Amino acid sequence: MNHSQWETRRTRKLLGERVEESPAYVEAGYAFALGQAVYDRRTELSLSQSELARRAGMTQPQISNIEGGDSVPTLPLLTRLAKALDASLTIDLDGDSSTFVFTAHGGHRPDEAPPGVRSSVA
Numbered sequence: 001m002n003h004s005q006w007e008t009r010r011t012r013k014l015l016g017e018r019v020e021e022s023p024a025y026v027e028a029g030y031a032f033a034l035g036q037a038v039y040d041r042r043t044e045l046s047l048s049q050s051e052l053a054r055r056a057g058m059t060q061p062q063i064s065n066i067e068g069g070d071s072v073p074t075l076p077l078l079t080r081l082a083k084a085l086d087a088s089l090t091i092d093l094d095g096d097s098s099t100f101v102f103t104a105h106g107g108h109r110p111d112e113a114p115p116g117v118r119s120s121v122a
Helices: 003-014 023-044 049-056 060-067 075-084
Strands: 087-094 097-104
Touching (some): 023 049, 023 060, 023 087, 023 097, 049 060, 049 075
C-alpha cells in the first residue's frame, strides 16, 4: 500500500466508512497491544528489560522485540512472562478490538500502592 492509499483509507475511516483491514494489519495491532501491556507492567514494577528477561528465562533483545510489537510470543512464553511480571494475563479478542491486560497478583507491601495502581514519586 502506498502513501496516497493510506491517506485515503484514513480519511474514509474518519468519515465513518467501513474499511477492510488486512490480516497482517490486524495481527500487527495485536502484537503492538501485547507489547504495550508488557511494557506497562514492566515499568509499573520498575524493572529493566534485562531484569524481566532474566526472570522469564529470555534475553533482553527478545523482551525488546515483544515490547516493540515485532514478535508474537507462544502461549508457554506468555505464561513465563506473566509469572515474571507477577501478574495474570487476560486476553480479550472481540471482533475489531483486542485487549491485553496484566493484572497484578496480591501480596503487596503496606507501604506500596495496591496492585494495579500506578503511583509517581517526585
